[in-house]
Amino acid sequence: MTDRSKLAPGYDDLHGKPVAKRLHWGRWMAAGILVILLGLLVRAFARGQIEWSVVGQFFTAQAILAGIVNTMFMAVLAMFLGIVLGIIVAIMRLSSNPVLVSVAAGYTWLFRGTPLILQLLLWFNIALVFPTIGIPGLWEGRAVDIMTPFVAALLGLSLNQGAYTSEVIRAGIISVDEGQHDAASAIGMSRMRALRRIVLPQAMKVVLPPLGNEFISMIKTTSLASVIQYPEVLHSAENIYFANSRVIELLIVAGLWYLIVVSALTPLQMLLERHFSRGTARRAK
Amino acid sequence: MTIRPMVAIRNVDKTFGSYQALDGVSLDVMPGEVTCLIGASGSGKTTLLRSVNQLHPIDAGAIWLDGELLGKRQVGQHLHLLSDREIARQRRATGMVFQRFNLFPHMTAVQNIMEGPIQVQGRPAREVRAEAMDLLARVGLADKAGNYPSELSGGQQQRVAIARALAMKPKLMLFDEPTSALDPELVGEVLAVMQELARSGMTMMVVTHELGFAREVADTVVYMDAGRIVECGAPTQVLADPREERTRNFISKVLK
Numbered sequence: 001m002t003d004r005s006k007l008a009p010g011y012d013d014l015h016g017k018p019v020a021k022r023l024h025w026g027r028w029m030a031a032g033i034l035v036i037l038l039g040l041l042v043r044a045f046a047r048g049q050i051e052w053s054v055v056g057q058f059f060t061a062q063a064i065l066a067g068i069v070n071t072m073f074m075a076v077l078a079m080f081l082g083i084v085l086g087i088i089v090a091i092m093r094l095s096s097n098p099v100l101v102s103v104a105a106g107y108t109w110l111f112r113g114t115p116l117i118l119q120l121l122l123w124f125n126i127a128l129v130f131p132t133i134g135i136p137g138l139w140e141g142r143a144v145d146i147m148t149p150f151v152a153a154l155l156g157l158s159l160n161q162g163a164y165t166s167e168v169i170r171a172g173i174i175s176v177d178e179g180q181h182d183a184a185s186a187i188g189m190s191r192m193r194a195l196r197r198i199v200l201p202q203a204m205k206v207v208l209p210p211l212g213n214e215f216i217s218m219i220k221t222t223s224l225a226s227v228i229q230y231p232e233v234l235h236s237a238e239n240i241y242f243a244n245s246r247v248i249e250l251l252i253v254a255g256l257w258y259l260i261v262v263s264a265l266t267p268l269q270m271l272l273e274r275h276f277s278r279g280t281a282r283r284a285k
Numbered sequence: 286m287t288i289r290p291m292v293a294i295r296n297v298d299k300t301f302g303s304y305q306a307l308d309g310v311s312l313d314v315m316p317g318e319v320t321c322l323i324g325a326s327g328s329g330k331t332t333l334l335r336s337v338n339q340l341h342p343i344d345a346g347a348i349w350l351d352g353e354l355l356g357k358r359q360v361g362q363h364l365h366l367l368s369d370r371e372i373a374r375q376r377r378a379t380g381m382v383f384q385r386f387n388l389f390p391h392m393t394a395v396q397n398i399m400e401g402p403i404q405v406q407g408r409p410a411r412e413v414r415a416e417a418m419d420l421l422a423r424v425g426l427a428d429k430a431g432n433y434p435s436e437l438s439g440g441q442q443q444r445v446a447i448a449r450a451l452a453m454k455p456k457l458m459l460f461d462e463p464t465s466a467l468d469p470e471l472v473g474e475v476l477a478v479m480q481e482l483a484r485s486g487m488t489m490m491v492v493t494h495e496l497g498f499a500r501e502v503a504d505t506v507v508y509m510d511a512g513r514i515v516e517c518g519a520p521t522q523v524l525a526d527p528r529e530e531r532t533r534n535f536i537s538k539v540l541k
Binding site: 180186188189190191198276279 | 338392
C-alpha cells in the first residue's frame with residue numbers, strides 16, 4: 001500500500017466521476033447521406049423499365065436451374081482438378097530437380113500470362129491443329145468429337161486454375177516452419193509423408209482463405225465458358241433473352257443465382273477454416 | 286574384448302558455403318553414456334548433432350551408429366550414398382529433441398507421440414496409444430494428452446517432444462539445447478526428465494549451456510571451438526580442472 005501522504009500534491013482523484021458521451025456528428029451525417037442515396041437507387045430501379053414479374057417467372061425456369069447446376073458442377077470439378085494440379089506444380093517448384101522447377105515455372109508463366117477466354121477458345125478449336133487425338137497405335141478419335149464444350153471448358157478452367165493455385169499452395173508450404181521438416185525427418189518420415197502428414201495440413205491454414213476467394217471467382221469465371229457454348233447459367237439466360245428480348249430481367253435472374261451460391265459458400269469456408277486452424281492459439285475458449 | 290561404441294565419429298568435416306562448421310571431428314560415445322557438448326554458439330556442436338541424425342550431409346569423414354555406417358554403403362573400394370528412404374530408416378534409430386520443441390501444432394500431445402510409431406513404423410493404433418499414455422505419464426503429463434501444443438507451457442511442450450522421440454524406441458537420444466528457449470523457472474522440469482532418462486541407461490548426446498546439468502549427469506564433457514573438439518573428458522576434469530586455456534575462458538564466462 002502506498003502512503004497517500006507521500007504522493008505529489010495537485011492531482012485530484014477523479015475516481016468515480018461520470019464520463020459524458022461523445023456526439024458523433026460526422027458518423028450521423030455520413031450514415032444519413034448514404035441511406036438517402038441508397039433509397040434513390042432503389043427507387044430508380046423500382047420505377048425503371050424492369051418487368052419484375054418476368055424475373056420471378058424465369059427465376060426457377062427449367063433452363064435456368066439446369067444452368068446453375070451446370071455452373072456448380074463445372075466450378076467444383078475444375079476447382080478440384082486445379083487444386084490437384086496446383087499441389088503437384090507447387091511440389092515440383094520446391095524440388096531440387098532443375099528440370100521440374102523450370103517446367104513448373106514455365107507452366108505458371110504460360111497460363112497466368114494469357115487471357116482465360118483465349119485459352120478456352122484455343123481448347124475448343126484444337127481440332128484445327130490436331131484433327132485426330134489419342135495414343136498412336138492404341139486409340140484415336142476425331143478432335144471435334146472429343147473436344148465438346150464441356151471438355152474444353154473443364155480443360156481450360158482447370159489448367160488456368162492450377163497455375164494460380166500452385167502459387168497459393170507454394171506460399172502455404174513455405175510458410176510452415178523449417179523446424180517442422182526437421183522434426184518429421186527426425187522421427188524417420190520420408191519427404192513425401194512429411195509433406196502429406198505434417199506440412200500440408202499446416203499450410204492449409206494459410207492456403208484456405210485465398211483458395212476460398214479463388215473458388216468464388218471460379219464460380220463466376222465459368223460464365224466465360226458460355227462463349228464456347230457450355231450451357232452454364234449465363235448461357236441459359238442469354239438463350240432465353242435471345243428468344244424473348246427480356247435482356248435485363250434475365251441478367252438479373254442469373255445475377256441473383258450467382259449471389260445465392262456465393263453467399264451459401266461463405267459459412268462453408270468458415271467451417272473449413274476452423275477445422276484447419278485447430279491447435280493454433282486463436283480459438284474461442 | 287572391447288565394447289563397441291554406440292556412436293563412432295571419425296574425421297568429420299562440414300562447411301556451409303565458405304564457413305567451416307566442423308573441422309576433422311572424431312569422437313566415441315559409449316552405450317549408456319551421456320555426452321554433453323559445450324561451447325560458444327557457432328562452435329559446431331549443433332552441427333555435429335545434426336550430422337549424427339543426418340539432417341544435413343557431411344562433406345568428409347564418417348559416422349557409425351551401433352556399428353552401422355550412416356548415409357553411405359561400402360561397395361568394394363567405393364562408397365555409395367544411401368537413398369532417402371534408407372536414410373529415413375537409419376534415422377529411426379535416433380530420437381532428437383530440438384531447441385524450439387518443433388511439436389506438430391495441428392496435433393494434440395498424444396497424437397504427436399503416436400504419429401511416428403503409427404505412420405512410420407506402421408504399428409497398430411491401440412497398442413501405440415497405450416504406450417504413448419505411458420510415456421506421457423513418464424514425463425509427468427498424463428493429464429495433458431488431449432491438449433494442443435499451443436495450450437502447453439514451453440517446459441511441457443519440451444517434455445512432450447522428449448516423449449515423442451522416445452516413442453520410436455531409439456538407441457540414441459540427441460538433445461539440441463533443449464532448455465535454451467525456456468523461461469528460467471521451466472528449465473528444471475525438463476532437466477529432471479532428462480536426468481531420469483540418463484539414469485534409465487539411455488545413450489544421450491546433449492548440446493547444452495547448463496554446466497550444472499553436465500557436471501551432474503554427463504559421463505563425458507566435450508568442449509568445442511571453431512568446429513574442433515578442444516577438450517574431451519570426464520566432467521570433473523573438463524569442467525573443474527580444464528587443461529586448455531580456451532576451455533577455462535569459456536567456462537569462466539558461462540559461470541559469471
